Amino acid sequence: MAKRIYVAYTGGTIGMKPTDSGYAPGDNLMALLSEKLPADVMKSLPEFELFEYEQLIDSSNIRPDNWKQIASDIAARYEDYDGFVVLHGTDTMAYSCSMMSFMLQNLNKPVIFTGSQIPLCEARTDGLENFVGALSVATDDRIKEVCLYFNGRLMRGNRSRKLNAYWFDAFDSPNYPWLGRADIHIELNEQLLWQSQGKETFLLDCDSDPHxxxxxxxxxxxxxxxxxxxxxxxxxxxxxxxxxxxxxxxxxxxxxxxxxxxxxxxxxxxxxxxxxxxxxxxxxxxxxxxxxxxxxxxxxxxxxxxxxxxxxxxxxxxxxxxxxxxxxxxxxxxxxx
The missing domain is CATH 3.40.50.40 (Rossmann fold)
Structure with a gap:
């Protein structure tokens, strides 16, 4: 049976459009993906459903309430999909990955964060590869944790950091090896993957004010x-x-x-x-x-x-x-x- 992936578009550079003040979150991401990806390529991708958040944000504006929204969204749809992709701005992606790992513990399905350094609307965008790569790893039954996929690197979400504002290699995992790498084939370091300790535990309490x-x-x-x-x-x-x-x-x-x-x-x-x-x-x-x-x-x-x-x-x-x-x-x- 084909895997079904839920894609949550929260905002971020990947879907941004140019404005007089610089790039800003843009809506109708599905239309942009359809424009960028030929029909035969789209058909070859894992089956996915894209849900666009009503209030798209530049991730520099992230707040704890946004974390609760993302975690609750995944928890509510957890039984209906085989994997999850979260499209998110890069500036605070490492925070959101980390928070999801604590709010969604003992996962038995992959939750993959990704985004881009250059918007999809631009010719040199890295968003297509990141999106397609994240979709691909989100179908892998061996992954049972929150991860970050970026520029061919698969990292544990709560080990990742944004270390470069100008390179496509924006993220790294300083104190833990990469979980995998996408080259011609997607290779996972299976011995490094997190093993769930029991049944899924969704701890969705997330106070609005920081502690x-x-x-x-x-x-x-x-x-x-x-x-x-x-x-x-x-x-x-x-x-x-x-x-x-x-x-x-x-x-x-x-x-x-x-x-x-x-x-x-x-x-x-x-x-x-x-x-x-x-x-x-x-x-x-x-x-x-x-x-x-x-x-x-x-x-x-x-x-x-x-x-x-x-x-x-x-x-x-x-x-x-x-x-x-x-x-x-x-x-x-x-x-x-």
Whole structure:
């Protein structure tokens, strides 16, 4: 029996059209695909149904409510289709992939995100290859997770990052190998694919207001600056530190601010500023000092995955203590443990 794929068009560059202010989301994507793909090529593609969201967005405008819409959309149609493709803007695609992996756990069908760097309306668009490639991998029964397909690379969604604004190789997976590669044939690294831990679990709670504030250490950062940040109405803070999770351990005032914030129930997660690597808070004295303040390690999770995991956990109603415990648990392939 032929596979049926559901395609959710949420907006993004792939369907954009030129305006006086630059590219902006455009509607009627199916007509554009039919114009670009000859009829015989269209017939050779997996059977798909394209649903165009009423409010198309540039992904720079993504909000948690959009994540709830996408996850709920897939959950409502889960039994009716064999796989899912989400057409999404590239700027925040890694966030949305990550969030879907937490909201749609233990999948037994593929959910594939893709988009383009150049719109379909342009001659040199990369959108056709990305669309056709995503459709193809969305029919593969071996894939049971949220993935990102782009420029021939298949990556775990919650391991992916947008690393280049100008290359077709826009995305990579810094701390985890690619799941597959599309050349003449589509080759999967089957041993790397996520194996579902049980029955599908759709956790669709996603609060409208963010719970997480990312912060970044910088040379000369002061305790007063950090204290002001911790006064903001957020439940969790991602502190991007140096190297393997190090910070200014000689600044006792700053360490006290961190300690006091943790004692007051703020969840502070230690994440490296490095593109690749993991946090090991005990590798250096400068990291051990941060661990003693109550900070918890974010290990090798991407900034996008960590942000979404924290938002997801607090949206589920967990206490700060429960969230701290869950940060080190590999829920859906976001950590190397």
């Amino acid at each position: 997480v504030l990312p912060l970044c250490l910088f040379p000369g950062i002061t305790a007063q600056w950090l204290e002001t940040a911790f006064q903001q109405p957020y439940s969790a803070f991602i502190l991007r530190t140096y190297g393997t999770g190090n910070g200014p351990d000689q600044d006792q005032e700053l360490l006290k601010v961190l300690t006091d914030a943790s004692a007051k129930g703020k969840v502070i997660v230690n994440q490296t500023q490095c593109h690749r690597g993991t946090v090991r808070q005990g590798s250096y004295a400068a990291g051990s000092a941060l661990a003693r303040t109550g900070m918890v390690s974010g290990y090798d999770a991407t900034p996008e995955a960590l942000f979404c995991k924290l938002h997801h956990l607090f949206s589920m109603g967990m206490s700060p203590k429960q969230v701290r415990e869950q940060i080190g648990i590999n829920l859906c392939g976001e950590l190397s443990q």
